[in-house]
Every structure is written in structure tokens, then in C-alpha cells.
Amino acid sequence: MANFVALLIAGLATGALYALVAVGFTLLWQTSQTINFAQGEFVMLPAFFMLAAMHAGLPFWAAILVGLALSVAILGFAFKRLLVDPMLRHGVLPLAIATMALSTFLKESVKTFYSAEASPFPSIAPDAYLHLFGLSVSWQNIVVLGVAIAAVVALQFLLQRTRTGRQMQAAAQNPTVARILGVPVERMILYTFLINGALVALASLLISPIYLAKFSNGDTLGLAAFIAAIVGGFNQIRGAIVGGLLLGIVDNLSAAYISTQYRGAIPLCLLIVIILFRPNGLLGRAEERTV
Amino acid sequence: MDTDPIVELENVVAGYGAMTILNGTSFRIARGAITTVIGPNGAGKSTVFKTIFGLLRPRSGSIRVDGRDATKWSQRELLAAGVCYIPQGRNIFPELSVRHNIELGAVAAGPELKDMPARLEAALDRFPALRRKADRQASTLSGGEQKQLEIVRGLLLDPKLILIDEPSIGLSPLMVQETFTLLTQWRDKGASILMIEQNARSALQMSDYGLVLELGQTRMHDKAQAILNDPQVAQLFLGGVIGGAGAV
Numbered sequence A: 001m002a003n004f005v006a007l008l009i010a011g012l013a014t015g016a017l018y019a020l021v022a023v024g025f026t027l028l029w030q031t032s033q034t035i036n037f038a039q040g041e042f043v044m045l046p047a048f049f050m051l052a053a054m055h056a057g058l059p060f061w062a063a064i065l066v067g068l069a070l071s072v073a074i075l076g077f078a079f080k081r082l083l084v085d086p087m088l089r090h091g092v093l094p095l096a097i098a099t100m101a102l103s104t105f106l107k108e109s110v111k112t113f114y115s116a117e118a119s120p121f122p123s124i125a126p127d128a129y130l131h132l133f134g135l136s137v138s139w140q141n142i143v144v145l146g147v148a149i150a151a152v153v154a155l156q157f158l159l160q161r162t163r164t165g166r167q168m169q170a171a172a173q174n175p176t177v178a179r180i181l182g183v184p185v186e187r188m189i190l191y192t193f194l195i196n197g198a199l200v201a202l203a204s205l206l207i208s209p210i211y212l213a214k215f216s217n218g219d220t221l222g223l224a225a226f227i228a229a230i231v232g233g234f235n236q237i238r239g240a241i242v243g244g245l246l247l248g249i250v251d252n253l254s255a256a257y258i259s260t261q262y263r264g265a266i267p268l269c270l271l272i273v274i275i276l277f278r279p280n281g282l283l284g285r286a287e288e289r290t291v
Numbered sequence B: 001m002d003t004d005p006i007v008e009l010e011n012v013v014a015g016y017g018a019m020t021i022l023n024g025t026s027f028r029i030a031r032g033a034i035t036t037v038i039g040p041n042g043a044g045k046s047t048v049f050k051t052i053f054g055l056l057r058p059r060s061g062s063i064r065v066d067g068r069d070a071t072k073w074s075q076r077e078l079l080a081a082g083v084c085y086i087p088q089g090r091n092i093f094p095e096l097s098v099r100h101n102i103e104l105g106a107v108a109a110g111p112e113l114k115d116m117p118a119r120l121e122a123a124l125d126r127f128p129a130l131r132r133k134a135d136r137q138a139s140t141l142s143g144g145e146q147k148q149l150e151i152v153r154g155l156l157l158d159p160k161l162i163l164i165d166e167p168s169i170g171l172s173p174l175m176v177q178e179t180f181t182l183l184t185q186w187r188d189k190g191a192s193i194l195m196i197e198q199n200a201r202s203a204l205q206m207s208d209y210g211l212v213l214e215l216g217q218t219r220m221h222d223k224a225q226a227i228l229n230d231p232q233v234a235q236l237f238l239g240g241v242i243g244g245a246g247a248v
């Protein structure tokens, strides 16, 4: 039983990470119909920004800030202006294909210019276990869970409780009407890209100590975020959170009780089951757009 | 016809892609009055509104609002000049609450609008259903209630000019009456109203002027009473002389 609870907590921690990435993915889809197939690489890359900053002599905390800033600037702002805006004029599909090309480009660039090997990455959590009620839970998991929850709560607060957040929602739900009411729709869309830049940097910071920083880290992460978003309904932030958590738990439990060999297949099975029984996802609705 | 119009279109040419819908459209809309635009389906009525509100850019011609050249104005400039546009169909944010939907009607005024809470309360008071469901998702409103939401949202900043496209579609006869009454009150407070309506007879009965649009051009523009009494108009748009009211 204690073992099961520990696994559950580890699963939640993994799931919270997936959720962070899936939430960013969903935000981009909601506001600009961007299906970002490079989202996994977006999580892989900031760790290298941070490593490079440390090589340049910065302390870890400053390297984190540099990585976060670069991530918002490059994976948020530049991504929107240089790739999404020009491609979206040609349609949703050309844009999706362009993000696939970007994913390969980022992966190969890191491999060529940084390293093909996995690089150790410092952790913000102490390397120790917390013993509580006969359970031992790693601080790693607790910190991951705590930071991810804080990020999601902050994001929900922004979206629900602030004027700007509600304007972002309005721009996502009905851009034409938002424009008619004077909402600066373009700016609201840009904000979601900046937020995604910050979310992937956070995820990168949390996940790289566990998996080590490696150019190919994006493969599984991107897939996990994609599946979590679809499982959750694709067009809902709450859905992406539930989808991410569910996936993390299933992932960890199946690795422990079934076999690590099938670990890669389990998320896909989950996806198929959900698509069969709830085509709009766990919390999703059919897309409807007027005007 | 009017020397100091609130809106004036002069030879406006506009359309979608290669297709031209407004083919040199011209008219002057009277200040402080209700003008109803009628015309067959596809005449370009909604296109006129989209063009005035900058969602569609004219290929040539000019638009003047309140005496100023508004041909190239953005939506924010139009809103700042006191123009509001309530389009045809459903135009809500389904997942935001009713209250937050209405609040978005004040975006153009910026965060420094001090009496925002009072305005919001007044808007909710206008229609009991909106008050009752203020904190529910807007998608839970009935079609008619959604339209009421759009109207009070549009009126939140006390517009000088209201462009309203087919407000009566999907509304019960009682709701249509309430909506028309509200618009009349607004006119009496000094606003100018340009309205498109399929419900032509009842709309003209509460209007000051009528404008008949056909193939993107003004066919007739006169006192509402004169339009109502015109035999040709009666036959084409009012469903005969007797009992046409309420026909959609």
C-alpha cells in the first residue's frame, strides 16, 4: 500500500509536468490554431540555455533566469513572429508541418552544436527523501509537484481573475467579436506565446535533473503533451491538466505493475480508449465557432 | 437629405475577395433617429455594417462618422468615437460568465473607467434573466437572452451610434417588443440607431426613417411612414398590405 501511494505521488509529479507542457500546447491551439509539434523540443531546449549560461560562469539561479528570459524571447516571441505569423497565412496545416520541421531543426542543432550525449543538470530540489506516515517520498517529486501546481494556479488566476486574462479568453473563444469590442486580439495571442515560453522553461527546469539534458528528450515529452491535450479534450486548459495528471499516473503505475517494456505503449492505449469512448476528450466539447 | 448626418457613405465599393457586394453604395443617416435598413437576402445589408465598422475595407469611396473621415479607422477608433456594432447571429463568449461577457463591452474605455460597477449593475437590471444568471456561463442562456446580453454589452459605453444587425431573429414577440422599446429609449436619449431588420413592418413602425438596399445600392431612403405606405415596398418586403407584422 505504501508502495502504491509512493508510486501515485511519483505519477502525479510526472503528470504535473506533462500537464504544464500540455496546457501551453492547448493555449496556443485555442488562441491561434497552432498545433505545435515542436512543443517537446521547446521543453528540451531551455535546459541547454541554462547549461550554456552556467558554462559562461553564471550561478545556477542566474542561469535559470537567463534560460527563462531566452525561452520567452525565442520560443515565445520569435517563434510567433518568425514562424507562426507567416505560416498561418497559408493555413493551419502548413503551420503544423512547419512546427514539425522546427522540431527536427532544434533537435539536430542541439546535437550538432552542443552535445549528442546526455548532460547532467542540477536540481532545485535536495537529493533526499521525506519520511512521513511510513512513506518515503523524494523531494524531487514534491518540488516538481509544488512548482507545477503553483504555475497552473497562477495561470488560472491570470486567465480568470484579471481583465487581461479575460480578454485573452475572449480572443480565444471568439476573435471577431473580441475585435468588435476593442480587445487587442493580436496582443492577446502574443501573450499566450510568451506564457508558453515560460511554461516550457519551467518544465525544462523540473524535468532535466531527472532525465538529464539530452537533445532527444522532446520525443517522449512532445508525445505526452499531445496525448494529454487530446485526452483532456484538446480545447480546454482544465482538460489538459486532467489529461496530463492521468497520463503521468498511468505511466508510473503501468511501469511498476505491468512492465517497463510496454511503458511507451500505455499512453497510446489510453489515447485510443479515450478517442473510442469520448471522441471530444474527457472534458471536451465539440468545437463551435460562429461569425 | 440630411445636412448633418451621423454616418455618411459615399460611393463605397467593397466585397469579399474578387466578389463585389457594395457597388458604389451611398447614403446619409440622420442623427438622433432610428433608421431601419431593409432589403432582400444577400442585398449586402450586413456587408454595409462590416464595412462601416472596419472589418471589411472599402476598395474605393469614403465613410464619414460624426463629420470625420472614418474610412480607415480601426475598431478601437470607432469605439472611441462612440460607435458600437452588434452583429447578426450569436456573438457571445460561451465559456465566460454573463457578467464577464457584459464587462467586455467596456474594454475600449480602458481600466480607468470609474463607474464600471454601476454600469454593469444597470445593464444586469435591464433584463431580469441576465441578473438571475449573472454568474453562470453565457452558454447557458437561451438564444433570446444571449441577444439581450449582446445588446446591453453594446450599450455599456453609452454609444452615440448603434449599428444593430437583425436583433429580432430568434426572439419571442415579447422580447422583440422589449428590444425595440430599449432602442427607442436610447434614441430619445440622443443616440442614433442604424438597424437591419427582416421583421420589416414592426421595425419600420418604430423607426423614423427607412432605407431600402438592393444589390448593394440604396433604392429608397425616406421617412419610415412613407416606406411603409409604398405599394411596391409593401409587396416586396412587408408580405402584402395586411397582417405582415411578425413575418420573418
Ligand SMILES: Nc1ncnc2c1ncn2[C@@H]1O[C@H](COP(=O)(O)OP(=O)(O)OP(=O)(O)O)[C@@H](O)[C@H]1O
Pocket (backbone or CB within 6 Å): B016, B021, B039, B040, B041, B042, B043, B044, B045, B046, B047, B048, B088
Ligand atoms: N464572409 C463572406 N465571404 C464571402 N461572401 C460573403 C461573406 N459574407 C457574405 N457574403 C456574400 O455577400 C453577399 C451579401 O451578404 P450580406 O450578408 O451582406 O447580405 P444581407 O443583405 O445581410 O443578407 P441577409 O438578409 O441574408 O442577412 C451574399 O451573397 C453573401 O453570400
Ligand SMILES: [Mg+2]
Pocket (backbone or CB within 6 Å): B045, B046, B047, B088, B165
Ligand atoms: Mg445580413
